[in-house]
Amino acid sequence: MITLDQFKQVEMKVGLVTEAVSQEGSEKLIKLTVDLKEEKPRTIFTAVRPFGYTPEYFVNKKFIFVTNLEPKKIMDDYSQGMIVAAGDEKPIFLIPAEEVAIGAQVR
Amino acid sequence: MITLDQFKQVEMKVGLVTEAVSQEGSEKLIKLTVDLKEEKPRTIFTAVRPFGYTPEYFVNKKFIFVTNLEPKKIMDDYSQGMIVAAGDEKPIFLIPAEEVAIGAQVR
Numbered sequence A, B: 001m002i003t004l005d006q007f008k009q010v011e012m013k014v015g016l017v018t019e020a021v022s023q024e025g026s027e028k029l030i031k032l033t034v035d036l037k038e039e040k041p042r043t044i045f046t047a048v049r050p051f052g053y054t055p056e057y058f059v060n061k062k063f064i065f066v067t068n069l070e071p072k073k074i075m076d077d078y079s080q081g082m083i084v085a086a087g088d089e090k091p092i093f094l095i096p097a098e099e100v101a102i103g104a105q106v107r
Helices: A004-008 B004-008
Strands: A012-022 A030-035 A042-046 A062-066 A072-074 A077-079 A092-096 B012-022 B030-035 B042-046 B062-066 B072-074 B077-079 B092-096
Touching: A042 A077, A062 A092, B042 B077, B062 B092
Parallel strands: none
Antiparallel strands: A012 A030, A012 A062, A030 A042, A072 A077, A092 B092, B012 B030, B012 B062, B030 B042, B072 B077
């Protein structure tokens, strides 16, 4: 069990994927460029090519990202967040049910 | 900033809303009955009638719920979780982008 305060420590936001490429030197990774309405877009990696996802799947779509995780070194780069998905095998990404502003916070 | 472990302490799951009613005695609350593939369905309240949401909006749809929050007393009942939404004013609910099993965990 957690408290509501513990839940609120997790910052999740709506982000727009503006670019996505397969990461060279990896068979799994896709490198996303994500607009979160911050000063600069973020680089966020997701290891979902083994599940049939292609970079094209992500581009120009809004997904949900955890935005206050410690950056994680991946290859020669850093992942500045994590895309959120559900599912026991193939990850199914979470999307807003209706139009919502980029950068809008999950609560 | 949080660690990945802190994020993983939050349990979020895909739930199917099987019933939804406006809560008597409240102008805001909708009482959801949510199948999370547990022994029993859960009662989860959401205070979104002021934003134009009706009980009918929720029925037979899958949403994302925080499922390990301490139960919260609401009216004479308990909310056994929280539906997740994004947005600065009107809450926009999060849904899976594709078909996914009820009870599937967010990670």
